[in-house]
Amino acid sequence: MKSLGTTSVAALRQYVRAAESAGVDTAPLFSKAGLNAAILDSDDGRIDGEQFQVFIQQLAEQTGNRILGLETGDFVQPGSYSVLGYITMSCATLGEAVARIAPYEKLVGDMGTTRLAMAGDNIKLLWHCNYDNPAVRPHLVDNVFSSWVNYARWLADDEAAAPTLVQLKRPSPGKELEQAYQSRWNCPVHFSADEDSLTFRKELLNTRLRQPDPMLRKTLEAHALTQLASLETNTDTKSDLASQVKHSIQQQLMQGVTRQDVVADELDMNSRTLQRRLSQEGVSYQKLLDEVRQTMAEDYLLNSELAIPDIALRLGFSETTSFHRKFKAIKGKTPGEFRASKG
Numbered sequence: 001m002k003s004l005g006t007t008s009v010a011a012l013r014q015y016v017r018a019a020e021s022a023g024v025d026t027a028p029l030f031s032k033a034g035l036n037a038a039i040l041d042s043d044d045g046r047i048d049g050e051q052f053q054v055f056i057q058q059l060a061e062q063t064g065n066r067i068l069g070l071e072t073g074d075f076v077q078p079g080s081y082s083v084l085g086y087i088t089m090s091c092a093t094l095g096e097a098v099a100r101i102a103p104y105e106k107l108v109g110d111m112g113t114t115r116l117a118m119a120g121d122n123i124k125l126l127w128h129c130n131y132d133n134p135a136v137r138p139h140l141v142d143n144v145f146s147s148w149v150n151y152a153r154w155l156a157d158d159e160a161a162a163p164t165l166v167q168l169k170r171p172s173p174g175k176e177l178e179q180a181y182q183s184r185w186n187c188p189v190h191f192s193a194d195e196d197s198l199t200f201r202k203e204l205l206n207t208r209l210r211q212p213d214p215m216l217r218k219t220l221e222a223h224a225l226t227q228l229a230s231l232e233t234n235t236d237t238k239s240d241l242a243s244q245v246k247h248s249i250q251q252q253l254m255q256g257v258t259r260q261d262v263v264a265d266e267l268d269m270n271s272r273t274l275q276r277r278l279s280q281e282g283v284s285y286q287k288l289l290d291e292v293r294q295t296m297a298e299d300y301l302l303n304s305e306l307a308i309p310d311i312a313l314r315l316g317f318s319e320t321t322s323f324h325r326k327f328k329a330i331k332g333k334t335p336g337e338f339r340a341s342k343g
Helices: 009-021 027-032 037-041 049-063 068-075 078-089 094-099 101-107 137-156 175-185 202-206 214-233 240-253 260-266 271-280 285-303 308-314 320-331 335-340
Strands: 006-008 046-048 112-119 122-129 165-167 197-201
Touching (some): 009 037, 009 049, 009 068, 009 078, 009 137, 027 049, 049 137, 068 175, 094 101, 122 202, 137 175, 214 240, 240 260, 240 271, 240 285, 285 308, 285 320, 308 320
Antiparallel strands (some): 006 046, 122 197
């Protein structure tokens, strides 16, 4: 059986709040999942994904609720997303917040991965669920989408904000319950679809959020990168070192600099050893630097009002023309053209 990774206690708390609101005794749920309820007192604690899956399965069985996941989304809070929640709270626009999901969602847990796709005037958020238990997977996907919508409305202070379409792989919970989805999301919901996705108008990304704080966001992202690096250090995947290097590079670039010797020092090795070990993984420091720069460049261009020369400076380019050439070689358009076309 494949590993389900780990899950933050913050994510578990959301289900516990929902259970307690429904009058469910959670003690047996913790026991069957092999969990100690005292874990809820830990701000940075994590549990095995297998334990989280068992907890959700037991909750679903005890309540017999076919739309458990949808309803647990009503209990989302900023803390439900760990430090990612507080990063998004400090963003200036909904677009900035959405752009933070994929890079930092591992802090919430290894339940799934998010991909953002743009098509004309629409944005599509696709979520791949890593959990394979058929009794849990539909509830988990429902919870993720329900939580996203509720949290986005809270961030934007707009209860009317809604997707234009939601597609779910899960079968319909029954005609009598389908209305619960549509009334919450105010849009068509297609069941037994080929993907789990949420589509909304691109213009929604421009929605201003209630309490932007760029300096706080910068501090929180630095903290998030440290946490991500720690999580990567505790895994055994082949890409461990490359991931740690990319996180270190990103953290440096947020300060407007990047030095290979500093990255190597943070990883307790010298530059030559770092180069050799990266080579063994089939990558180079320059390749990782280019990847991080490109990701951050696209984020800045789409989700900030920074001037292009300022972006080039933040990404460590000595000249704006160098940034232009590098960006166009990758995207086929200049940074200005990319920003004007919104991707």
